Amino acid sequence: MNIAVTGSTGFIGQNLVPELLRKGHKVRVLVRDSSKKIPWEEVEKVQGSFHSPESMKEFVDGIEAIVHCAGAIRAIKMDDFIRGNYTSTKNLVDAINQFKPPVFKKFIYLSSQSAQGPSKELTPRRVEQPPEPVSWYGKSKLMAENYIVNHLEYPYIILRLATVYGPGDRETLRFFKYVKNGIFPMPNGDKYLNMVYVKDVVKFIIAFLEMENLIRNKIYFVSDPEYHSLSEVIESIKSLLGKRTVIKISIPEAIFKPALKLSELAAKISGKPTIANSDKARELSEKYWIGDPTRTFRETGLRTDYNLMEGLFETLQWYKANRWL
Ligand SMILES: NC(=O)c1ccc[n+]([C@@H]2O[C@H](COP(=O)([O-])OP(=O)(O)OC[C@H]3O[C@@H](n4cnc5c(N)ncnc54)[C@H](OP(=O)(O)O)[C@@H]3O)[C@@H](O)[C@H]2O)c1
Numbered sequence: 249m250n251i252a253v254t255g256s257t258g259f260i261g262q263n264l265v266p267e268l269l270r271k272g273h274k275v276r277v278l279v280r281d282s283s284k285k286i287p288w289e290e291v292e293k294v295q296g297s298f299h300s301p302e303s304m305k306e307f308v309d310g311i312e313a314i315v316h317c318a319g320a321i322r323a324i325k326m327d328d329f330i331r332g333n334y335t336s337t338k339n340l341v342d343a344i345n346q347f348k349p350p351v352f353k354k355f356i357y358l359s360s361q362s363a364q365g366p367s368k369e370l371t372p373r374r375v376e377q378p379p380e381p382v383s384w385y386g387k388s389k390l391m392a393e394n395y396i397v398n399h400l401e402y403p404y405i406i407l408r409l410a411t412v413y414g415p416g417d418r419e420t421l422r423f424f425k426y427v428k429n430g431i432f433p434m435p436n437g438d439k440y441l442n443m444v445y446v447k448d449v450v451k452f453i454i455a456f457l458e459m460e461n462l463i464r465n466k467i468y469f470v471s472d473p474e475y476h477s478l479s480e481v482i483e484s485i486k487s488l489l490g491k492r493t494v495i496k497i498s499i500p501e502a503i504f505k506p507a508l509k510l511s512e513l514a515a516k517i518s519g520k521p522t523i524a525n526s527d528k529a530r531e532l533s534e535k536y537w538i539g540d541p542t543r544t545f546r547e548t549g550l551r552t553d554y555n556l557m558e559g560l561f562e563t564l565q566w567y568k569a570n571r572w573l
Pocket residue numbers: 254255256257258259260261278279280282283284298316317318319320321322328331332333336358359360361408409410411412413
């Protein structure tokens with residue numbers, strides 16, 4: 249299949265593209281002026297940007313499917329989320345509608361659990377429930393979803409991903425570092441969350457791409473079957489690292505909110521987008537980041553292969569081999 253991938257330089261893209269190539273697909277990637285170096289010889293690199301549909305004409309030309317991984321997780325100001333998640337998706341959708349690649353079959357969008365929002369209690373939120381994002385990041389992902397649903401003239405699948413971890417992920421690396429150092433800061437105390445290993449995310453994306461009887465125009469929550477407490481995640485990493493004691497420090501809102509505001513200010517001064525901003529504070533204030541993937545498994549027949557311990561084990565091997573830890 250001829251598949252175009254945005255955001256190939258990111259954590260998920262870096263895991264997705266080699267697997268697409270290994271499975272014999274032809275891959276085209278979008279290269280923006282700011283993109284990091286594309287490490288694969290055999291992919292077709294197309295220069296473009298998300299500024300307008302016209303700037304993506306060559307990118308969508310003759311393509312059979314698009315996996316839209318690009319998105320803004322880090323920001324300096326709230327507007328960055330709207331531009332990086334909503335406007336970029338809108339322009340890409342408009343480009344597909346405008347240039348109508350003749351053999352185009354499917355559009356896969358990597359959305360986020362943040363778009364559906366947290367639960368109020370220990371009952372996992374279902375995709376069918378009305379979304380209630382609490383952050384600008386989540387709102388911008390939901391705006392992008394809505395644009396796809398209401399405007400794309402071709403079949404789509406929207407994957408609302410739980411927290412993704414695995415080789416190349418710098419966010420979960422922090423968890424490993426905290427445990428290694430023996431002190432784990434927990435903003436707003438313990439929480440509950442869904443996680444999913446990046447190889448399972450890649451497996452789901454490729455399965456949707458290759459599916460003959462196309463499941464179309466659906467939104468799926470992609471996660472491990474089980475949700476976890478943050479303490480359980482810490483315990484798992486602790487046992488993998490052979491660490492005997494880890495002190496968990498609960499940080500009240502009155503401390504972490506101003507701290508993240510300061511980090512945001514530092515990002516504004518340095519001009520370097522950060523994940524540690526006041527938008528993140530809104531997400532960290534929530535206790536139950538739990539969703540229900542049952543419908544995904546039932547309707548697609550797909551299952552995740554990795555449980556938390558297996559995924560964390562492989563991730564640790566990768567961190568060690570690449571001297572990240
Ligand atoms: N990682 C997770 O835990 C997680 C969870 C849920 C959902 N997601 C979603 O999955 C997608 C991929 O996540 P990831 O972890 O791979 O993210 P990532 O490592 O930050 O990579 C995202 C890629 O998107 C492009 N990009 C960054 N900022 C952008 C902007 N302002 N406008 C347009 N493109 C921009 C960049 O690629 P180029 O410079 O090459 O264009 C970047 O490499 C994102 O849409 C994210 O929202 C991720």
